[in-house]
Amino acid sequence: MSQRPTGPRRAPQGRTPWPVIPLAAVAVAYVAFPLAALLQRVPWSDLGSLLSRPLVTDALRLSVTTACAATGLSLLVGVPLAWVLARTHLPGRSLVRALVILPMVLPPVVGGAALLFAFGRRGLLGGPVYDSTGFLLPFSVWGVIAANTFVAMPFLVLTVESGLRAADARYEDAAATLGASRWMIFRRVTVPNAAPAIIAGAVLCWARALGEFGATVTFAGNLQGRTQTMPLAVFLTLESDREAALALSLMLIVVSLAVLVPMRDRWLASVP
Amino acid sequence: MRLLAVVGAPALLLSACGEDDATITVLAAASLTGAFEELGAAFEDTNPGVSVEVSFAASSALREQILAGAPADVFASADPSNMDQVVEAGAASAPADLAENELQIAVPAGNPAGIAGLADFADADPLIGLCAEGVPCGRLGREALANAGVTPSIDTNEPDVRALLTKVEAGELDAGIVYVTDVLSAGDAVDGIDIPAEDNVAATYPIAALSDSTNREVADAFVAFVLSDQGQEILASYGFGTP
């Protein structure tokens, strides 16, 4: 028997085509390099005192809570919408889908202005509500959540819709033969089967909400502790307080990585 | 000061030795929006073959752009400190003051919240907006409030004075502190309430040609034009005061 030199085991699928690796490396470098440049400017020695400043802690707390709230709202109404788009034959679905995609395409500031025209103090709906109850979305944390939800929900809806389309609808047939009501099928079969897509959609939604700036500043305003999220704080301190801005940017990166890195491949796979 | 006005005669003609269609980029503070558009157009009229492109933003943002090496020819700032930083970095030299701008309280047309003066800014009920502290308008506004001995109850710090004015105009805010020129530019949509002279603060607007300008001659000519009688007339029509 001839001796074969041992070496790295070949992947069963065969070699990757040669242009793929270098091109992928370019993509990674393009994203990683500016981040590295940013990290290089961070005042590491002063980080402790910077991160304990109210400007930073308020912004961090506000960003995380509003992003989570926006994701929660998006899940509540976005998953049913995704189901309607993926599984029903209701007329006008293409129009609805285009409408839902619109906030992704519009400049966020335009979205913020639209929200103002709708829910502001002189807004179409906001006006009468304010006049009768005194409740107002702008200049409050609810305004931030509203702005975040507006721009981030489309990401969740589209991801979940494509997940539902790809998922096997025959399990729902099986559940029907067992006598399950449509609500029970949705609750115990459709949603668990679509769990990977829902998780992926929620993560995308959360990430988008975390980074939201234009709609927030236009609709909710900017006030430390109440509406000044991390992106707003970074923008406003970039010129006047560079070190605080860098510390905030670092926090944004750390928080985002803390959520994104633990995402396992298999949670995103459609077959459990 | 008017000294430089003499140097830049309004009808300056460029010698056409190979210099066709020269374009200069002017970075101007947001509050100079209407005035500098007209100044640019007037300069183009008197200097055919020259094109003036003006970019408006918060002075601090413009300062950052210049320090980062953005290609531009003229910088007009809404406050001296931003210009000083640019000069210190060697990006500009010998700035001159082109105008002054006093502060005024802006309220939506009809003054629905019944704001009377700076004292009302301490009231928690009305929705009050100021410019962010890093912006000249915001710093000066806070100075004026301090002069009046008022601790304001602020609901939002807008990133620039235009954003603040838009919200006041729309009625989403009950009051904000902006420049006199801003209230004027908004016309009937916004009412202005004067701030007493002893509390009021004025912004001084320096202007300078940038050292890295590729069209230094034209840049200098534009600066001179702004400081000239014609330029000053245009500025005055927008509500600016003489420096």
Added chain:
Amino acid sequence: MLRADIEVSLGDLHLDIALTADDGEIVALLGPNGAGKTTALRAVAGLQPLDGGRITLDDTPLDDPATGTFVATAQRPIGFVFQDYLLFPRMTALDNVAFGLRARGHHKTDARAQAGEWLERFGLADHADAKPRTLSGGQAQRVALARAVATDPRLLLLDEPLAALDATTRLTVRTELRRHLTTFRGARLLVTHDPIDAVVLADRLVIIEAGRITQTGTPAAVTTRPASPYVAQLVGINLLHGRANGERTVRLATGATLTVADPLPGLDVAVAIRPQAVTLHRHPPEGSARNTWSTTIEGLEADRDRVRVTLDGPVPITAELTPAAVAELELAPGSPVWATVKAVDLTTYER
């Protein structure tokens, strides 16, 4: 009792059949792929609405396009075993079986207790907490069956219940399935393309080809008197079509005549000849066989310990011989041979 007149058009398929299934009967729909058997089953389940016809179960209409009646799948008292079982992947075997009970309003503990009993009956008590992906093919099939019968349905529907299993597992599971099916009280309707599954599991066969029923009957009747080439081929019987002359002769389309044992009036008939009944000779044979003809060998095919010899010529049939006989006769494709069949070995019946 199920009464189903099914008319469904789906793409190229135009299904038009009428079938019944009594309580206590196991009916198998047998046919080639694309014949419409699964579509028929889905129509009975309510997963495929009818274009025409009527389906009633115990005289209650389930689907009647003429009157606009349609009972939704979830409201039909049926159990359905799918071809690839479709066990809910994120639930344990126990919860899968309990699902139907929970759907019909049973409390969680009660449903799970009943499900546990069912799993025990199927010998799967040890796998109650297993997830479907850890179960073997045979185990998954039993869970799927348990899940379908746990709700005590009036009608049990099975779509190719053994198709997902490998050859060796099929043998054991088939006999087990027959045993489980016989313990079920209501009507049972299953779909298969495998004739042996049909013959072992069913009391009555319904042959569906290209959307139409071509034959129904007990497995014995269908396999001894196949009405169509498909069935004949399926059961490995030679089927010839011809015309009886009123006495004991049948004239085939090819012109050849066969002598049969039973007199038949002048009718279009089918003649079935078991391959084992055909004798081959090198030389013109003597003997009592009424049917003898000269032909050539078209092909030879070994099938375990038999050889199937396809014959050319006026009577195109297949003979089955032992390998020893083939060797002795020195048979090869193209060899001329004489074939004989006794008249009593020809089963003739009306077409």
